[in-house]
Amino acid sequence: QCDSASGEPYRTNVDGKRNLLEVCRRLDVRAFHYVSTAYVGCRVDPAAGRVNEVVVPDIASGGNDYEKSKIEAEQLIARCPYIGDKTIHRPSIIVGDSQSSFTSTYHGFYAPLQIGYQLAKHNGFSAEAGQWFRHQLGLQPEDSKNIVPVDWVAEAIVRTMNMNSSSCAPATSVRPRILHWTNPHPVPCELLQESITTAIEHSSSDKQSAQAAQTRDNPSDEIPLSGDFREQMRVYESYFRSDPAFDDCQSRVLVPDLPCPVVDRAMLLRLAKFAIEQNFGWPKPLPKALPHQSLVATLRHFPLSSGPCERQLVLRLLGPGAPETLAYGRHNQSWCLVPAAANSLPISASGTLTAPLSLLADCLSGKTNLPLAIEQGYCIMEGLPSHECLALAEHWVHSLHTSLC
Missing domain, CATH: 3.40.50.720 (NAD(P)-binding Rossmann-like Domain)
Known part of the structure; x- marks a missing residue:
C-alpha cells in the first residue's frame, strides 16, 4: 500500500x-x-x-x-x-x-x-x-x-x-x-x-x-x-x-x-x-559507534576564517564516519576553517586532498605519511602542482597534529 x-x-x-x-x-x-x-x-x-x-x-x-x-x-x-x-x-x-x-x-x-x-x-x-x-x-x-x-x-x-x-x-x-x-x-x-x-x-x-x-x-x-x-x-x-x-x-x-x-x-x-x-x-541492533569521531570534531572546530587566505586546502574524506567536504585556508602560517559561502579563492590557489578518514588518522599517529600514501595510491592530490599541493597538505597535517597534542 x-x-x-x-x-x-x-x-x-x-x-x-x-x-x-x-x-x-x-x-x-x-x-x-x-x-x-x-x-x-x-x-x-x-x-x-x-x-x-x-x-x-x-x-x-x-x-x-x-x-x-x-x-x-x-x-x-x-x-x-x-x-x-x-x-x-x-x-x-x-x-x-x-x-x-x-x-x-x-x-x-x-x-x-x-x-x-x-x-x-x-x-x-x-x-x-x-x-x-x-x-x-x-x-x-x-x-x-x-x-x-x-x-x-x-x-x-x-x-x-x-x-x-x-x-x-x-x-x-x-x-x-x-x-x-x-x-x-x-x-x-x-x-x-x-x-x-x-x-x-x-x-x-x-x-x-x-x-x-x-x-x-x-x-x-x-x-x-x-x-x-x-x-x-x-x-x-x-x-x-x-x-x-x-x-x-x-x-x-x-x-x-x-x-x-x-x-x-x-x-x-x-x-x-x-x-x-x-x-x-527485532529489536534492531544498535549502530556501531563511528570511528575517529574525536578527530572529526576537531576537523569541524578549527577557527573560522576572518579574512583573505593565501592558500586553500579542500579536504574530501571518505569512509565510515567521514565528515562533509571541508575547506581550510592558510594565512600567516596559521590554518582556519573556510565556510562554503566564503570560498572565493581561484582553483590555482587551492589544493584538494581526497583520502579515507582512517588514513588521515594513521598519518596523525605516525603509522604512515602522505608521500607514502600517495605513492601507494591510497589518497589523491589535485589542484595545485603536485609538489606544492603535497607541501600544503603536509603543513596542514602538521598543524592538525599540533592542535591534537
Whole structure:
C-alpha cells in the first residue's frame, strides 16, 4: 500500500530508478541490471497460465502498489534509449539462505509466521487455534507458492552479470533481457500452512499452552485477535493468491548447472526456526559507534576564517564516519576553517586532498605519511602542482597534529 507521507514504494522504485538512469546517462553506462519481481505479470493473462519473460504493458496489472511500482520501473528501463545492454531480474518470493537460513528481512513467507507467533505468545496455540490460524491465511490446499532461497537468486544474478553479453539472450535499447529466477517446483500451500503452524507450535511453551487452554471456557476465546490478524495480513493478501507458472527459458539457458534448491518441509522449518530465534529482526541492533569521531570534531572546530587566505586546502574524506567536504585556508602560517559561502579563492590557489578518514588518522599517529600514501595510491592530490599541493597538505597535517597534542 502506498504511504502518502513518504511516497513509498514509488519514491524508491520509480523516482529512484529515474534518477539512477540519469546518472547512467551522464556517466555513459552501457550495461544495467535491475532486480524486479516475478509478480509484475501475474494478472496479465491468467488464461495462459504462464508469466512470460516480457515487459508488462499495463501498470494496472500489478496486484498492489509494490508490484505496480516495479512495473513502472521496468517500463522506464525498457524505454531508456542510451543503455544498450539492459537486464531485468525477476525473482519470486525470496526467503533466507538455503543452508544457514539467514535473512535480514522478514516479508512474504515470514509475515503470517510472525503474526501467528505473536498471537501464540499471548494466547497459546492449541489445535483449535492452529485450525483457526490456517483458515485465516485464506490459502487453499491445492494452491501453491513459488519460493526461492536468497543464496540461489544472488548466485544466479552475479553469474549473469559476470557473463559476456554476447553469451546471453540479446538485449537492445528498446527491449531489455528479462530473466525469471523462479522455482520449477512450487511449494504446495498445504505444506506451507503445515510448516508455519508446526514452527509456531514448536516455539510455544508446552506449559504456557496448557495453562492457556485451562483458563478458557470455549475454543473461540483462543482467538480474540482475529480482527487484528486480518488487518495486519491485508497488505500481504496479493502474495497469498495461488501463483501461476513462470516461464524461465532464458534464465535456464544461462545457468543450466545452477538448479534451484528444493524448498521442502525441512527447509521451511529451518527458515521459520531461524526467524523465530531472531525474533524477526527485532529489536534492531544498535549502530556501531563511528570511528575517529574525536578527530572529526576537531576537523569541524578549527577557527573560522576572518579574512583573505593565501592558500586553500579542500579536504574530501571518505569512509565510515567521514565528515562533509571541508575547506581550510592558510594565512600567516596559521590554518582556519573556510565556510562554503566564503570560498572565493581561484582553483590555482587551492589544493584538494581526497583520502579515507582512517588514513588521515594513521598519518596523525605516525603509522604512515602522505608521500607514502600517495605513492601507494591510497589518497589523491589535485589542484595545485603536485609538489606544492603535497607541501600544503603536509603543513596542514602538521598543524592538525599540533592542535591534537
